[in-house]
Amino acid sequence: MNTATASLLSEPQLSQRLLWLIRLRWIAAGCLFLVLTAARFLFGLGIPVTELYLGNAVLLAANLAYLLLFRRLVLKVNLFIEIQISLDLALLSYLLHFSGGVENPFTAFFVFHMVIAGILLAPRAAYLEAAIALSLFAILLAGERSGFLPRPFVSGFSLTPLVGAALPYLVALLTAVAASLFGSVYLSSSIAEKLRQRDRELAAAVSNLERKDQEKSRYVQQVSHDIRGSISAIQSCLRVVLEGLSGPLPDSARNMVVRAERRSRSLLEFANDLLYLSLLRTGEGVRKEQVSLSELFGELFRGMRAEAQKRGLSLAAEDLCGGRSILADAEAIRQLLRHLLLNALQRSPTGGTVTARAEVGPKGIRVRISDTGPSIAAEELPQVFDDFYSGEIGGGLGLAIVRQVAQVHGGMVHVESRPGEGCAFIVTLPA
Amino acid sequence: MEEKAKILIIEDDQDVIAAMRVALEAQQYQVDSAIEPEEGLSKARQGRPNLVILDVMFGRRQQAKGFEAAIEMRRDPQLAAIPILMVTAVNVKYPGFNFSPKTDGEYLPVDGFIEKPVQPQDLLLKVEALLAGKISRWKEWPQRADS
Numbered sequence: 001m002n003t004a005t006a007s008l009l010s011e012p013q014l015s016q017r018l019l020w021l022i023r024l025r026w027i028a029a030g031c032l033f034l035v036l037t038a039a040r041f042l043f044g045l046g047i048p049v050t051e052l053y054l055g056n057a058v059l060l061a062a063n064l065a066y067l068l069l070f071r072r073l074v075l076k077v078n079l080f081i082e083i084q085i086s087l088d089l090a091l092l093s094y095l096l097h098f099s100g101g102v103e104n105p106f107t108a109f110f111v112f113h114m115v116i117a118g119i120l121l122a123p124r125a126a127y128l129e130a131a132i133a134l135s136l137f138a139i140l141l142a143g144e145r146s147g148f149l150p151r152p153f154v155s156g157f158s159l160t161p162l163v164g165a166a167l168p169y170l171v172a173l174l175t176a177v178a179a180s181l182f183g184s185v186y187l188s189s190s191i192a193e194k195l196r197q198r199d200r201e202l203a204a205a206v207s208n209l210e211r212k213d214q215e216k217s218r219y220v221q222q223v224s225h226d227i228r229g230s231i232s233a234i235q236s237c238l239r240v241v242l243e244g245l246s247g248p249l250p251d252s253a254r255n256m257v258v259r260a261e262r263r264s265r266s267l268l269e270f271a272n273d274l275l276y277l278s279l280l281r282t283g284e285g286v287r288k289e290q291v292s293l294s295e296l297f298g299e300l301f302r303g304m305r306a307e308a309q310k311r312g313l314s315l316a317a318e319d320l321c322g323g324r325s326i327l328a329d330a331e332a333i334r335q336l337l338r339h340l341l342l343n344a345l346q347r348s349p350t351g352g353t354v355t356a357r358a359e360v361g362p363k364g365i366r367v368r369i370s371d372t373g374p375s376i377a378a379e380e381l382p383q384v385f386d387d388f389y390s391g392e393i394g395g396g397l398g399l400a401i402v403r404q405v406a407q408v409h410g411g412m413v414h415v416e417s418r419p420g421e422g423c424a425f426i427v428t429l430p431a
Numbered sequence: 432m433e434e435k436a437k438i439l440i441i442e443d444d445q446d447v448i449a450a451m452r453v454a455l456e457a458q459q460y461q462v463d464s465a466i467e468p469e470e471g472l473s474k475a476r477q478g479r480p481n482l483v484i485l486d487v488m489f490g491r492r493q494q495a496k497g498f499e500a501a502i503e504m505r506r507d508p509q510l511a512a513i514p515i516l517m518v519t520a521v522n523v524k525y526p527g528f529n530f531s532p533k534t535d536g537e538y539l540p541v542d543g544f545i546e547k548p549v550q551p552q553d554l555l556l557k558v559e560a561l562l563a564g565k566i567s568r569w570k571e572w573p574q575r576a577d578s
Contacts, residue, residue, distance in 0.1 A: 225493065229444065231548075232444075232447070232547045232548045233444050233446035233447045233450070233548075234446075234548075235548030235549075236446070236447050236450040236451070236547070236548045236549040237446055237449065237450045239450070239548065239549065239550060239551055240450045240453050240454050240551050243454075243551045243552065245453055245454045245457040245551055246453050246457075268548070
């Protein structure tokens with residue numbers, strides 16, 4: 001790679017800036033037209049109309065050509081920008097000459113081009129543009145001084161002819177222009193370089209953070225996986241004991257083993273949730289397929305109904321989108337619905353009702369699980385989907401899984417709560 | 432008395448083996464075990480068990496060696512006819528890894544599944560059913576469209 005372009009913006013950024021440059025040029029061409037027309041009709045200046053409007057037309061035509069070339073560009077974008085700026089400088093010199101000569105107040109417009117070059121191009125290329133501008137200015141100056149390029153007279157605007165002007169004056173003019181050109185390139189490119197540097201540092205910091213977060217998730221995965229394996233073995237052993245396969249068990253011992261088995265089961269569920277959540281967070285391959293919500297609900301309802309009845313709760317389903325399916329990871333959506341239902345059942349007091357509803361809305365499928373549990377204070381609502389919000393030992397990840405699943409599918413979650421009316425947890429998934 | 436069937440457990444967790452062994456031996460099955468698929472396959476060739484209980488994931492790196500071992504058994508004429516009961520930790524399904532006994536089971540060359548943590552009653556029921564030929568057994572590879 002060319003060292004002069006090494007510190008530059010990326011290709012897509014450059015392309016974006018190039019389009020910006022083209023937009024600026026449309027504005028410049030429009031302003032030029034207005035200025036020329038105003039000079040001619042408002043101020044009655046005797047400008048060389050043909051040459052100047054021709055320059056204006058060339059600017060418009062060139063810009064149109066740049067736009068068309070940009071779409072099927074074979075050149076590198078930075079080279080294309082360099083060529084455009086150089087041609088702009090040539091056109092500016094032409095316009096300066098025909099609007100009164102080098103000492104024209106519009107000479108200051110060279111500085112615009114230097115600032116643009118300083119922002120868009122690598123320093124070496126930007127200084128090259130300054131050298132081109134200075135050369136054009138010097139050629140114009142020498143031509144007008146020698147009479148080779150006779151300065152057109154613009155009545156009411158032109159200064160005295162330059163022919164025969166004193167050498168110290170010409171040197172001073174050239175020096176001032178050179179200092180302005182190179183000075184503005186230096187200032188703009190050093191500021192741009194500092195900003196780019198800051199950008200790179202920021203991007204590096206962000207990617208470092210993302211890497212660290214991934215590492216952390218992998219760590220959690222490994223730990224929860226190991227814990228899961230061990231609890232699973234504990235459970236397998238305890239169940240053999242509980243079923244009396246290892247010999248008879250006195251009642252007092254059975255009571256203790258039942259407690260240990262129950263506790264290890266909830267710990268296993270927690271480790272499962274932790275593992276699942278960290279797998280989702282490392283973005284490990286979610287596989288999308290057609291998933292039927294009503295089928296998933298049916299399966300989950302069958303599994304939960306007995307437990308709900310035992311606790312005096314009723315589970316109700318309203319219109320579940322019929323046979324409509326969504327493109328999603330089946331297991332992830334199952335986990336999402338399962339945790340929403342478990343959360344609602346857990347929140348509801350004896351005699352309560354949990355209602356599931358799914359409908360097609362403007363933003364996709366809207367799943368709404370409402371319960372008759374206590375309401376949640378408005379200031380706590382934004383936190384309910386945070387890890388460990390419920391504060392129960394060995395729990396509190398269910399709603400975090402709900403949010404994560406919705407996010408990986410490009411969906412949204414929120415909760416509505418009114419005093420005395422329970423809560424409704426709502427998930428919107430793209431259809 | 433009729434000699435009870437020989438069962439080989441291929442599983443990397445010694446405690447899970449112990450739990451299954453207690454449950455199976457309580458029903459007078461003869462139980463042997465291996466903690467690596469390679470060791471398991473060689474024990475199967477020597478001991479000719481009536482049934483193999485096979486775990487899916489093996490080792491610290493959790494490689495799905497159980498699938499490979501099942502495939503290898505079906506390719507080995509000596510072992511091809513032995514029923515395989517696969518042990519799966521289906522209580523966590525990985526995102527993007529939607530393997531489930533119900534939907535994908537028929538494409539794996541195994542004859543049945545049990546879940547971890549092991550439910551002794553479930554284990555014993557399935558073992559008995561498999562040995563008695565009450566579960567429809569895996570027969571052959573499905574025809575592939577491209578072959």
